Amino acid sequence: MRSLHIELRSETVSADEAFSRISDFERYPGLVDEVRDVTVRTREDGHLVSDWEVFFRNGPLRWSEIDYVQPDxxxxxxxxxxxxxHMFRGAWTVTPVNHGSCVRFEATFDFGIPSLTGILDPIATKVLKEGIAIIVYSLLGGATVIGDPAVEAAVARKVGVTEEPARVLTR
Known part of the structure; x- marks a missing residue:
């Protein structure tokens, strides 16, 4: 089982607006190549179920998740x-920071293949962190990765930033 987290900060998008944008999962396929499809539907109890298809290691990775949206x-x-x-769960949290926002994504996952854990888990962690960072960067019109220079550099390469990437913030 592997856990990860990634945080990004926007100085220009409020926490409420950032949360609204992050909650729009069906926009994600247009933001990053790896996310092929997301379909969201509402259950009778009001919670959302989202169906995901993501390109991972030369093939599709598919799952359905229940999403407990807590706008307040x-x-x-x-x-x-x-x-x-085998197991995938986590959370998105958006907090106000000055006039902007901080977006935190955390997840714990397990592919259920113990013999491949050492190979699959680090690759999945890298793909998830970079994909989430690019999605947040795109949704917020720019954002700074906090405390992860490798992800910051990957975002800069993938979104075509030609100048030096923004300084990675530390806590």
Missing amino acids: RRRIVFEQLSGDF
Whole structure:
């Protein structure tokens, strides 16, 4: 089982607006090549279920998750209902910072293949962190990765930033 987190800060998008943009999962396929499809539907109890298809290691990775959207807390907690992971769960949290916002994504996952954990988990961690960072960067019209220079550099390469990437913030 592997856990990860990534944080990005926007100085220009408020926490409420950032949360609204982050919550729009169906926009994600247009923001990053790896996310092929996201379909969101509402259950009778009001919670969302989202179906995901992501390109990973030369093939599709698919799952359905329940999404507990908590707008008053600017938080989305999710957990896989079915799919290719043995277990996948986590949360999005958006907090106000000065006039902007801080977006935190955290996840714990397990592919359920112990013999490949050493190979798959680091690759999946890298793909998830970079993909989430690019999505947040795109949704917010720019953002700074906090405390992860490798992800900051990957975002700069993938979004075509020609100048030096913004300084990586530390806590």
